[in-house]
Amino acid sequence: NAGVTQTPKFQVLKTGQSMTLQCAQDMNHNSMYWYRQDPGMGLRLIYYSASEGTTDKGEVPNGYNVSRLNKREFSLRLESAAPSQTSVYFCASSQDNRETQYFGPGTRLLVL
Amino acid sequence: AQTVTQSQPEMSVQEAETVTLSCTYDTSESDYYLFWYKQPPSRQMILVIRQEAYKQQNATENRFSVNFQKAAKSFSLKISDSQLGDAAMYFCAYRGSGGSNYKLTFGKGTLLTVNP
Numbered sequence: 533n534a535g536v537t538q539t540p541k542f543q544v545l546k547t548g549q550s551m552t553l554q555c556a557q558d559m560n561h562n563s564m565y566w567y568r569q570d571p572g573m574g575l576r577l578i579y580y581s582a583s584e585g586t587t588d589k590g591e592v593p594n595g596y597n598v599s600r601l602n603k604r605e606f607s608l609r610l611e612s613a614a615p616s617q618t619s620v621y622f623c624a625s626s627q628d629n630r631e632t633q634y635f636g637p638g639t640r641l642l643v644l
Numbered sequence: 645a646q647t648v649t650q651s652q653p654e655m656s657v658q659e660a661e662t663v664t665l666s667c668t669y670d671t672s673e674s675d676y677y678l679f680w681y682k683q684p685p686s687r688q689m690i691l692v693i694r695q696e697a698y699k700q701q702n703a704t705e706n707r708f709s710v711n712f713q714k715a716a717k718s719f720s721l722k723i724s725d726s727q728l729g730d731a732a733m734y735f736c737a738y739r740g741s742g743g744s745n746y747k748l749t750f751g752k753g754t755l756l757t758v759n760p
Contacts, residue, residue, distance in 0.1 A: 563746060574648070574735050574750025575689075582746060590747060622689060629739075629746045632679070635689035 534558055536636035538623050544642045545613045553608040553639050555623030563626045564606035565590075565633060566598060568619040575622060581606055582629065613643045646671045648738050650751035657726045658759050664711075665721045665754050667736030675741040678712070678719045679748070684732040692734070695719065697741075723756075731758045 539554045557564065562583045567575035567590075577590030581600040595617060597609045606625075610617060620640050624633040647670045657663035669678070680692040695703045695712050702710050707727075711720045723730055736751040 565746070565748075567748075572752060574737070574752050575748070576750075577747045580746050588746075620687060624689075630677075630741065632691055632694055633748060634691065635681075638687045638689075640687075 536623055536625055536634055538621075538636040538639050540639060541637070542640045542642075544644065545610075546644055547614060549613050550609065550611050551613065551641075552610075553621055553623075553641075554605070555607065555636060556605045557623075557625040557634075558604065559625060559627075559634070560603070561625035561627050561634075562603070563628055563633075564600065565624040565626075566596075566606070566608045567622045567624065568592065569622060569638075570619050578608065578621075610641075613641075615643045617641065618643045646673075646738050646740065646749045648736055648749050648751040650734075650736055650754050652754045653752070654755045654757070656757040656759060657723070659726055659728060661726055662722060662724045663726055663756065665723075665734050665736075665756065667719045667721070667751060669717050669719065669736075669738050669749075671717070671738065671740070673740050677739045677741065678710075679737040679739070680708070680710070680719075680721045681735045681737060681750075682730075682732045683735065683753070684729075689735075693721065726758050728758050728760060731756055 565580040566578040579598040584603045623636040626633040678695045733753045737748045
């Protein structure tokens with residue numbers, strides 16, 4: 533049972549380039565989330581999807597877009613990467629908003 | 645807005661000893677959930693323990709237990725019989741129970757070192 537998977541594990545971008553971070557879960561969870569983790573800080577919510585077909589902004593959504601492709605997959609897109617988006621990105625999922633969130637292994641992104 | 649504070653940036657413990665990590669939070673809600681997550685050098689976020697605020701009994705998972713003091717808004721994690729594999733960053737997290745409240749609010753973390 534893979535749980536939550538993320539691709540890629542590591543990526544280097546130049547300022548202005550775009551990319552999509554992929555996330556998939558095999559636990560049949562309804563809710564999915566994208567967080568970012570910066571040095572010396574806990575995780576901060578970027579976007580979440582309460583259920584298939586819905587997405588909502590979290591605490592730090594600027595510069596990002598998301599797509600809930602189906603129940604399993606939730607992608608995060610950077611249209612024009614900036615150095616301030618250098619971070620580690622975590623995807624998570626939960627059965628619903630009352631249940632525990634389970635995290636993927638993270639994607640380390642470096643924007644030069 | 646809810647806030648979570650972990651006042652100990654770093655802690656160390658001798659192998660086989662007990663250590664307690666502190667966490668306080670601020671909320672106006674009466675029903676909510678609290679969590680401790682462990683992040684080893686691999687960066688994977690691993691759930692350690694969960695506590696529902698409406699439950700008076702402190703949660704326990706093997707060598708891990710919490711001291712939940714609702715009135716004081718305190719949620720500390722006790723690790724007994726510490727092992728080398730317990731070395732990691734530990735994050736305390738809060739989530740409200742409202743229907744649209746999905747966000748986990750994290751503290752800044754406590755780095756735990758286990759000395760052999």
